[in-house]
Every structure is written in C-alpha cells, then in structure tokens.
Amino acid sequence: MKRAAVIVLLVVVAIPLVLAMADLPPYGSPDSPAYTHVGAYYLEHGVEEAGAENIVTDVILNYRGFDTEGEVTVIFTAMAAVLAVLMASRGGGEAGTRPPLTPPSVVVRFVVRVMAPLTLMFAVYVIMNGHITPGGGFQGGTIVGAVFIALTLVLSERDATRLIPNRPERVLQAAAPIVYCLIGLLGLALFDVYLGYPRTEEMGLLRTAMLVTLEIGIGVGGATVIATIFRTMGSDQ
Amino acid sequence: MIEALWQNIDYVASVLLFCIGLYAMITKSNLIKKFIGLNIMETSVFAFIVALGVVEGGDAPIMGVGASPPFINPLPQSLILTGIVVAVSTTALALSLIIRIHKQCGTIEADELREME
Numbered sequence: 001m002k003r004a005a006v007i008v009l010l011v012v013v014a015i016p017l018v019l020a021m022a023d024l025p026p027y028g029s030p031d032s033p034a035y036t037h038v039g040a041y042y043l044e045h046g047v048e049e050a051g052a053e054n055i056v057t058d059v060i061l062n063y064r065g066f067d068t069e070g071e072v073t074v075i076f077t078a079m080a081a082v083l084a085v086l087m088a089s090r091g092g093g094e095a096g097t098r099p100p101l102t103p104p105s106v107v108v109r110f111v112v113r114v115m116a117p118l119t120l121m122f123a124v125y126v127i128m129n130g131h132i133t134p135g136g137g138f139q140g141g142t143i144v145g146a147v148f149i150a151l152t153l154v155l156s157e158r159d160a161t162r163l164i165p166n167r168p169e170r171v172l173q174a175a176a177p178i179v180y181c182l183i184g185l186l187g188l189a190l191f192d193v194y195l196g197y198p199r200t201e202e203m204g205l206l207r208t209a210m211l212v213t214l215e216i217g218i219g220v221g222g223a224t225v226i227a228t229i230f231r232t233m234g235s236d237q
Numbered sequence: 238m239i240e241a242l243w244q245n246i247d248y249v250a251s252v253l254l255f256c257i258g259l260y261a262m263i264t265k266s267n268l269i270k271k272f273i274g275l276n277i278m279e280t281s282v283f284a285f286i287v288a289l290g291v292v293e294g295g296d297a298p299i300m301g302v303g304a305s306p307p308f309i310n311p312l313p314q315s316l317i318l319t320g321i322v323v324a325v326s327t328t329a330l331a332l333s334l335i336i337r338i339h340k341q342c343g344t345i346e347a348d349e350l351r352e353m354e
Binding site: 006009010013014017018021022023024026027028029030032034035038039042043046047053054055056058059060064067068071074075077078079081082085086132133134138229232233 | 238241242244245246247248249252253255256259260263264288289290291292293295297298299300301306307308310311312313314315318319322323325326327329330332333334336337
C-alpha cells in the first residue's frame with residue numbers, strides 16, 4: 001500500500017518534468033536561449049575584460065566575484081558549524097594515541113605514501129594554472145583535501161594531526177575569506193571598486209597576480225576546511 | 238513528443254536521477270541514506286544545468302593558442318561550481334548532525350527516533 005503510494009507520487013512528480021524536458025530546445029543546439037545572451041558575451045569579451053584565458057575562471061573570480069566570496073564564506077561557515085556541533089559533546093582528550101581507524105594493509109600504506117607527493121604536485125599545478133587550463137582553487141583544494149584524507153587513513157592519529165601545522169591552522173581555515181577580503185580591498189584602494197580589477201592590458205600582470213592569489217587562497221582554505229571536517233568527524237567516537 | 242524526448246534524452250536522464258533521489262529520501266528511514274538521496278537529487282540538477290550549456294561539437298571555454306569556436310557555455314559551469322560547494326557544505330553539516338544524533342540517541346533510523354519522543 002505504502003509502496004504503491006510512493007510510486008504514484010514519483011510518477012506524479014516525473015510526468016510534468018518529462019513534459020517540460022520535451023519542450024526545451026534540442027540538446028546541443030547553439031540557438032538555445034541559454035547560449036545566446038550572457039554566455040555568448042562572456043565568450044566574446046571574457047579574455048580582454050577579465051584577464052584569464054579560462055572563461056569559467058573569469059566568470060567565477062571576476063564577473064561573479066561577489067558570488068564566489070559568499071561561497072567561500074559558506075564553506076567556512078559550514079566548517080565552523082561542524083566544529084560547533086561535534087566539539088561541544090567531546091569529553092576531555094585522550095587523543096593522540098589511537099591507531100588508525102582500520103589497520104591498513106602494507107599495499108595500501110605503500111601506495112598511499114608513494115602517491116601522496118605526486119598527487120600534491122598535481123594539486124599545486126591545478127591551483128596555479130586555474131586561469132589558463134581547466135582547474136582552479138576549489139578543484140585543487142579538493143585534491144589536497146583528498147590527499148590529507150588518504151594520509152589520515154594510513155597514519156596514526158598523532159602523525160595525521162601533524163600534517164597541518166597546529167599554530168597557523170586557524171588562519172589557514174579562514175584563508176579563503178581573508179584572501180578574498182584583502183584582494184577586494186586592494187581593488188577598492190586602486191580602482192575605487194570593491195573587488196575591482198584593472199580593465200586594460202597594460203596592467204595585465206597585476207590582474208593575473210590578483211587572480212592567482214585568489215586561487216591560492218581558495219585552494220589553501222578549501223583544503224584545510226575539508227581536512228578539518230574529515231578529522232573532526234573521524235576522531236569523534 | 239517521443240522524438241523531442243529522444244532528442245533531449247540527456248535532460249530526461251536527469252529527471253530519472255531526480256526521481257531516484259526522491260525515492261531514497263521518501264522511503265529510506267536511515268538518515269544517512271536520506272541525505273545520500275538528497276545528494277543524488279542535487280547531482281541530477283547539476284547534471285541538468287551543465288547539460289543545458291552544451292553545444293554540438295563545442296570545446297571547453299578556454300581561450301588560448303589553437304582554441305576555435307564553438308565553445309561550451311561557461312556560465313552554467315561556473316554556477317554549478319558554486320552549487321557543488323554549497324552541496325558539500327550542507328552534506329558536511331548534515332553528517333555531523335547525524336553523528337551527534339547517533340551519540341545522543343544511539344540510532345539513526347528515523348522511525349525509531351520518532352518512537353523515542
């Protein structure tokens with residue numbers, strides 16, 4: 001009975017959606033409204049106006065810079081909320097002596113140790129080249145976070161906590177919003193607009209430097225946030 | 238009608254994915270499974286919006302040496318990047334709340350939790 005009701009509900013949800021899909025412009029058509037307005041403008045003027053060859057980076061960091069600033073604040077806030085929810089109930093610490101969650105096999109330990117430096121190098125490449133190749137701060141930061149998670153699985157908790165230096169950890173967690181504010185204020189000081197970028201080619205170097213600094217800030221902040229969230233959840237039993 | 242649907246099969250696939258996620262959210266009583274269902278629904282929306290930006294034979298929207306039009310619409314991709322980050326944040330918060338619930342109540346089954354009240 002309940003099952004039948006669920007199936008009826010799903011069909012009722014699906015039918016209007018499928019009907020709407022049939023009415024959309026054909027998949028891949030260059031004349032669809034989504035493609036002919038803002039997107040076309042960005043493709044045409046993105047490189048000269050925003051300064052990065054990767055148009056997606058242009059949109060994220062320049063055209064919709066405020067949006068991305070809100071976004072980095074969202075991940076920072078999420079991490080703060082996770083810490084608040086989980087730390088409040090923690091008993092006093094006997095942390096540091098616990099072995100890894102599941103004792104990993106020799107193969108896993110060896111592979112992770114060999115892969116970790118190479119993966120980190122790839123992550124740095126992705127972050128630093130986000131303005132000219134696919135990638136950027138969020139993508140590279142996620143890769144760094146994945147490396148931290150993999151290392152946490154094979155190392156003992158004491159070694160795993162030493163992966164992120166303890167003292168600047170609080171600053172690193174907030175790196176993305178802080179760097180964003182600094183670059184925004186730099187734009188305010190130089191061009192009278194918060195998050196303003198130079199619009200001309202002569203100052204292209206400064207523009208690229210600002211974009212890369214933002215990417216690095218987002219990457220460092222994102223990686224630290226992911227590692228912190230994972231560690232807080234994992235160490236809490 | 239059928240022809241139009243077949244042409245837009247990529248969009249229809251995201252509707253299917255959406256229904257799978259909704260099914261998981263409604264029927265499963267395990268809270269983690271519920272949130273995985275929510276994640277599947279989010280993924281279907283992301284897939285749909287990114288698919289809207291695809292152009293026949295288009296390249297990645299990266300200018301530079303050797304780049305030639307047509308390019309794929311960059312706007313949906315950047316919007317979805319924002320969406321993915323927000324989805325990750327909500328998932329992290331939800332999972333930490335589930336951990337807390339498990340610690341307080343000893344279960345994460347929604348119907349058992351309801352009986353406890």
